[in-house]
Amino acid sequence: MMYSRGSVPKGRHLLLPLLLHIIWGEVRGQLHYSVPEEAKHGTFVGRIAQDLELKLADLVPRQFQLDSKGRGDLLEVNLQNGILFVNSRIDREELCGRSAECSIHLEVIVDRPLRVFHVEVEVKDINDSPPVFPATQKNLFIAESRLLDSRFPLEGASDADVGANALLTYRLSPSEYFSLDIPPNHEQVRSLGLVLRKPLDREEAPEIYLLLTATDGGKPELTGTVQILITVLDANDNAPVFDRALYTVKLPENVSIGTLVVNATASDLDEGVNGDITYSFSSAVSPDIKSKFHIDAVSGEITVIGLIDFEESKTYRIQVEAVDRGPLPLAGHCTVLVEVVDVNDNAPQLTVKTLWLPVKEDAPIGTVIALISVTDRDAGANGQVTCSLLPLDPFKLVSSFKNYYSLVLDCSLDRESIANYEVVVTARDGGSPPLWASATVSVEVADVNDNAPVFAQPEYTVFVKENNPPGSHIFTVSARDADAQENSLVSYSLVERRVGERALSSYVSVHAESGKVFALQPLDHEELELLQFQVSARDSGVPALGSNVTLQVFVLDENDNAPVLLSPWTQGSGGSVRELLSRSVGPGHVVAKVRAVDADSGYNAWLSYELQQAAGSLRSPFRVGLYTGEISTTRALDEADAPRHHLLVLVKDHGEPALTATATVLVSLVESSHAPKVSSRAVVGIGSPETALVDENVYLIIAICAVSSLLVLTLLLYTALRCSAVPDEGMSGPRKPTLVCSSAMGSLSYSQQRGPRVCSGEGLPKTDLMAFSPSLPPCPVSTDGEPPPVVLDSSGKVGFFW
Structure with a gap:
């Protein structure tokens, strides 16, 4: 958009004022437009180019200019279409104040030829300014003794608009005391005023609020208001009055000193000293109440100054008095009822x-x-x-x-x-x-005797060496009774029975109080290997309660028996056996076999054989198996060997100290043609190699059968031992240890149990089987490969007895 504001050529700057003065008289009041105030930007005012009979195409070449004479850019001309429009906000009250007429004067200047046009744009008033009072609130002070129809002037409102928009009317909010006096418009002496229509009473209405509203005549109407506060001045004619005759207060007990109970406030409708009140307790209030409560003379606040205890008093009735300070003092009264509320301050x-x-x-x-x-x-x-x-x-x-x-x-x-x-x-x-x-x-x-004595375990295993001193202590049984005092006093006794031909009490006894078990006589392992019996424990309650425990006393062997030679040797060491041996036999030929037994057990019964060499004799062609007792040749015999040999075999057990026996074998060497036939004796044999081979085959067959039978018997006995129940407590019998040896290959061997030497009178003796555990150390092996005997007792324990 192009506007008419352009610069004048430099050559014409000096001529322009002169020309304007010459033609000023020719351009007065040519055009008149009107526009409402507050019109929006772009509002159409008039077709100024058309009305001035100017061509649109000449506006720019003729340097069309619009001069608003110091009014700023309120109006502008569009040089494209020649329309005068509103460029910025136009405020009539700002331009012309309260003047009845308001116009904007414009001058239009065009060149070639130079012409000046006068344009007047009248600004029309709109109702955009409400009536305004000088202040928002008006305060009036009127004594309550003023007479009726008294008039109190008021200041009216003003309106920035003009004409009908500034024509004001007034109205007063409804009031029973005052009315509004509005003078006619033509009267300039009187102003607005309030007229008293009802007598005032300060005690009834100390302040009166009125609202005066002014309304202009615009469309739409605008209004302005002023708040009128009328304060009624007092006359002394009232006594103090409490707001309540009875104050009821709930006060917790044990409240702290200084706690506010109530503010018993009285009011006096009078003013000044006539309305100044002093508070106090009535003379009828007891000293106890005065020791617990205090009233402030000025404020009337009642506070706590003593201990309030619900358990002492549940209520307090306090009479309060309020007195004013007038010439003739007037008093008001009220009652404060304090209800003490219980607090949980007492424990059960x-x-x-x-x-x-x-x-x-x-x-x-x-x-x-x-x-x-x-x-x-x-x-x-x-x-x-x-x-x-x-x-x-x-x-x-x-x-x-x-x-x-x-x-x-x-x-x-x-x-x-x-x-x-x-x-x-x-x-x-x-x-x-x-x-x-x-x-x-x-x-x-x-306590009640409801518990029997209880042993720590139902069965004890005791090991006692044979040949013990008579009366020696072998074990102590102990039972615990959970009861108290006499119900827990335990006494012990033997459960009597027969052991073979004799009574149990002939072997052992038990101390009634301590539970110590004594062996009454020396025990003999060879006679009695296991003594099984029961000890009874009974308390002292009524009725008495009791229980039994089983003792298995194993009599441990001591080396008190020397080896005994079997036939054909006589008992002792003085016997001898004669044997004939051919000189043609080779090395390893068995000449004879010495057999002996030992009544002891374990290592005490483990026998070894040694060939005693005569002093000063040459190397003997014979040797004896360390554990077999077989006497055999060590080399081939020759003519240099003596015809007679006196062999002394020492049989020794492994006890501490070791006991021995000796066997003498007299060997006579003969030529092979003079050799006798093989003897049929079981213990000593001689003969030719063919006969020895037959004997060895027979022995081999017997050994194979024995090993097979032993394996079957081992399985049967192992199954029976695993599945058998615990033997009855009343049964007791000897359990003969079994001699079991292990070869270097870990095979099992079985030695027949010796005949029973212990009699319990009940049951039969058992045959025990012993197998070596891989965790046990291997048996000692002799030079001829035979192992030492191992003992397995009835409790399943394995040991080597030396």
Whole structure:
């Protein structure tokens, strides 16, 4: 858009003022337009180019200019279409104030030829300014003694608009005391005014609020208001009056000193000294109330100055007096009723009375142990008490009456489990927070003989060496009785029975009080290997209770028996056997075999054989197996060997100290043609190599059969031992240890049990089997490869007895 504001050529700057002055008289009042104030930007005003008969195409070449004479850029011309429009906000009140007429004068200047046009744009007033009072509030002070129809002038409102928009009308808010006096428009002497229509009473209406509204004549109407506050001045004619005749206050007990109870306020309708009030307690108030409460003489506040205790007094009635300071003082009265509210400041109190203590452990359920009473000085919920019990078992509380309880046995007692109960009874009130108290009742449980003596284990295994001194202590049994006092006093005795032909009491005895078991006579392992019996323990209760324990006494072997040679040697060391041997036999030929037994067991019965070499003799062509006792040749015999050999074989056990026996073998060397036939004796044999081979084959077959039978027997015995039940306590018999040896290859061997030497009168002796565990050390091996014997007793223990 192009506007008419352009610059004038430099050559014409000096001529322009002169020309304007010459032609000024020719350009007066050529055009007149009007526009409302507050019109929006771009509002159409008039077709100024058309009305001035100017061509649109000449506006720019002729340097069309618009001069607003100091009015700024309120109006502008569009050089494209020649229209005059509103360029910025036009405020009539700002331009012309309260003038009835308001116009904007414009000059239009065009060149070639130079012409000046005068344009007048009238600004039309709109109702955009409300009536305005000088102040938003008007204060009037009027004495309550003023006469009726008294007039009080007011200042009217002003309106920035003009004409009908500034024509004001007034109205007053409804009031029974005042009316509005509006003078006619033509009267200039009187102004607005209020007229008193009803007598004023300050005590009834000390202040009166009125609202005066002014309305202009515009469309739409605009209004302005002023608040009129009328203060009524006092006359002294009233006594003090409390706002309530009775003040009811709830005050918690134990409140702190200085706590506000109530503000007993009185009012006096008068003013000044006539309305100045002093507060005090009535002369009828008791000294007790004055010691607990205080009233402020100026404010009337009642505060606490002493202890307030609900349990001492539940209410306080206080008479309060208010007196003004007029020439003739007037007084007002009221009553303050203070209700003391209970606070939970008293814990419950418990009283316990025991009846039956101690309580027998077999006491029936429901037995009353103690009576309990509970008190609480508080009131309401603060004084409502509930009781609880710990532990919950085996007692319970039974409510017999209000705040009375019975401590009752609720389940069975067992003194051996718990001998004393610390029963805690807790009483808790219903306050918030609750207070509580507790009492402890010690309930002792009296013993009843309901437990028999108990041994630590049902069976004991005792090992005693044979040949013990008579009366020696071999073991101590001990039983524990869970009862108390005489019910726990235990005495011991033997369960008598027969051991073979003799009574058990001839072997052992037990001390009644200590439980010590003594062997009354020396024990002989060869006669009695296992003595099994029972000891009884009984308490001293009524009736007495008892239990038994089984003792297995194993008599351990000592080396008290020397080896004994078997036939054909005579008993002792003096016998000898004669043998004939051919000189043609080779090395390893068995000449004879020495056999001996030992009545002992274990290592004490493990025999070894040694060939005693005569002093000064040459190297002997014979040797003896360390563990077999076989005498054999060590080399081929020759002519240099003596015809007679006196062989002395020493048989020795492995006891400490070792015991021995000797066997003498007289060997005569003969030529092969003179050799006799093989002897049929079992213990010593001689013969040719063919005969020896036959004998060895027979022995081999017997050995294979024996090993096979031993394997089957081993499996049967192992299964039987695993599945067999524990033997009856009344049965006792010797369990002969079995001699078992292990070869270097770990094979099993079985030695037949010696005949029974122990008699218990019951049952039969058993045959035991022994297998070596891989964890055991291997048996010692002799030079001829034979292992030492190993003993397995009836308890399953393995050991080497040396």
